[in-house]
Amino acid sequence: MRNRPDSVMLFAAGFGTRMRPLTDTRPKPLIEVAGKPLLDHALGQCAIPQITRRAVNAHYLAEQIAAAAASRRLLLSQERDGILDTGGGLKAALPLLGRPEAVFAMNTDAVWTGPLAMATLAGAWDPERMDALLLLCPPERAVGHALKSGFAMDAAGRLSWAPELAYTGAQILATAPVADCPDAAFSVKRAWDAALAAGRLYGVIHPGRWCDVGHPGGIAQAEDMLADA
Template sequence: MSRPLKAVKPFSTAMLLAAGLGKRMRPLTDHKPKPLVEVAGKTLIDHVLDRLAFCDVETAVVNVHYFAEQMEAHLAGRRRPRILISDERAGLLDSGGGVRKALPLLGKAPFIVCNCDSFWIEGPQVNLEALKAHWDPARMDILMLVAATATSVGFDGRGDYHLDSHGALARRRECETAPFAYAGVLLIKPELFEGTPEIFSLNRLFDAAEAKGRLFGKRLDGIWLHVGTPQAVKEAEEKIALSPVE
């Protein structure tokens, strides 16, 4: 096990949520974890890690549970960013609990959290760099990348959030639809995890930040690819094939 990180600059570290069972991706995940499913000749987790490396993220902490040995073997070949493993073989901790367990590896500065089934085709701006540039710690506890549901690939829900003219987010009510979906990438302050339980969803922190007026969003520039099912893999590959830039 590598030694925990000490003082680091904001957003030089990232947490990749990669421990899930990938049930919706079956049968592709019958014998491999979802982050190792390939889209356009590259695994899902490498699509995400390549974007982090491009934006000079130095260290990525990856939690593992399902087919953990396969994940560790695959990640051993990465050099940028540096990979640290957060081991959840003993039991899944949900999204928030997974980040909480990894805090000693993430350092004390604000960091990035990424899902491993979401990436995007870039528009004119590099989305992760734009997200970091938009961060304002005086106003924000969490800043999400959000995608317009109307132009996204592989997303079939009713949306997650409304985005106002100041960038503040409001979760849709149960009977509503919302124009934006959480695109699987966010910036967050580590102190939000103080006093949280061992097992919990990040939604708990999202709702708490919203209640304080400190949950904000940045609209994704490009096309969001939500790759959660075998059909979504095909749809993403078709969209990538038509795009001059992936």
């Protein structure tokens, strides 16, 4: 059984609308922060022995993501007919990842300090209790992030919707709710809602700092954060 995840899905298919004009000619995951593409910052957070398969999806400016995937030996899931959102993108990539029972997943638009994101998630994952485990960051360590939505966490680590902790874009997710969804395009939040209703949506706190590089000004904020570290 592969409920101890050994694969990671990197989300890189989006249009990067908030990052324009930088994304007019380059997909957001390939924009550089501190001399390194955001995709490589994400891959650095996945550098744990447990992860043996790495996949990335592509839609917008897909040929650039495909070239980056080839040079980094990443499995590529091309969304040719239309963008599938996070849930649909993960569902489409599951065959590439060997149809695991649980998978790491990560956005590719952030930089980090502190322990590796995937190491923190791996250390807290308990498939007997959890269908989803989200890596969260308190507002004082979420650089440049306006906490308009997020999660509250109880003493046992269970989550509910409340703007108290920021979701960092990194998670472990049981794949059955995604694989069984009849839709092609949908958000992974659908699986979170199901896990929450079942009391199986959990969180763990990232011990370091995190910066969501969602707009051009976020590049300088992220570089300052890294310089301070």
